[in-house]
Amino acid sequence: MPINKMNLLLNKIERRLGTKPLMLPEDIAKDKWVDEVIIPDTLLTFSRYFPHMVRIRLDPRTNKKKGDYYVIDNALVGGQEILSVRDIGWDELANENSMVSQAGIGMYDYLSAYNNYSCDDIALLQSRADITSMFNNTIFVDFKEPNLIRLQSVTAGTITDSLGELPLDVFVCHPANLMTIPGTMMGVFENLATADVASFLVAYLQHYDGLETVFAGVDLKLNFLENWAGRREDFISELKEGYVSAANKNQPLMFCV
Numbered sequence: 001m002p003i004n005k006m007n008l009l010l011n012k013i014e015r016r017l018g019t020k021p022l023m024l025p026e027d028i029a030k031d032k033w034v035d036e037v038i039i040p041d042t043l044l045t046f047s048r049y050f051p052h053m054v055r056i057r058l059d060p061r062t063n064k065k066k067g068d069y070y071v072i073d074n075a076l077v078g079g080q081e082i083l084s085v086r087d088i089g090w091d092e093l094a095n096e097n098s099m100v101s102q103a104g105i106g107m108y109d110y111l112s113a114y115n116n117y118s119c120d121d122i123a124l125l126q127s128r129a130d131i132t133s134m135f136n137n138t139i140f141v142d143f144k145e146p147n148l149i150r151l152q153s154v155t156a157g158t159i160t161d162s163l164g165e166l167p168l169d170v171f172v173c174h175p176a177n178l179m180t181i182p183g184t185m186m187g188v189f190e191n192l193a194t195a196d197v198a199s200f201l202v203a204y205l206q207h208y209d210g211l212e213t214v215f216a217g218v219d220l221k222l223n224f225l226e227n228w229a230g231r232r233e234d235f236i237s238e239l240k241e242g243y244v245s246a247a248n249k250n251q252p253l254m255f256c257v
Contacts, residue, residue: 043176
């Protein structure tokens with residue numbers, strides 16, 4: 001199994017655009033497409049809609065602080081650009097009984113832990129949950145670009161310091177090896193990358209098209225590249241339409257109509 005899909009992508013773009021037999025100038029040669037186009041344009045645009053998620057651990061005792069916010073060290077996310085913070089890793093805290101029972105954080109499944117509860121016991125548990133909910137401050141993640149975070153209650157009180165070490169799910173850009181992009185979304189990514197490269201080539205070559213020399217006129221036949229470049233907005237629309245869906249596993253909200 002390949003550990004880097006970028007070369008496969010470059011070869012596919014080259015075949016689609018038909019640039020292999022061309023002697024492209026060094027400034028726009030195939031080896032320039034990754035750093036000049038795909039990483040800063042395609043990968044960033046795609047990640048804003050379908051981000052890669054990594055779990056880090058925030059420890060107020062050791063993390064650097066800037067005002068009321070804690071600084072997320074870029075090394076914790078593999079050096080990738082931080083796009084946002086999804087939420088606290090509640091699934092991890094749910095298994096921490098002390099946090100659940102003492103601090104009311106997360107969710108404890110009583111029915112799984114004890115199977116001899118009567119209907120009265122369950123009713124009492126529901127009543128207790130209803131009463132407890134009146135005093136539940138709830139925890140909200142307050143993210144401030146580019147890498148600052150704090151946790152606050154529903155009353156806007158900062159509570160990060162009182163919680164100790166916490167798991168956080170952070171949205172970042174996909175790495176340049178493309179291995180984290182889901183196979184079901186790779187087709188859309190390839191189309192977007194092809195359109196971006198086509199735009200890059202057209203922007204450069206159009207200045208030479210139709211140029212008259214003492215020997216002959218220059219006819220680059222850019223229509224095919226322009227057609228691919230013009231489809232970029234269609235691919236962006238496809239990403240927007242699939243942003244909130246079951247296909248986007250990292251998207252925390254889904255609206256059912």
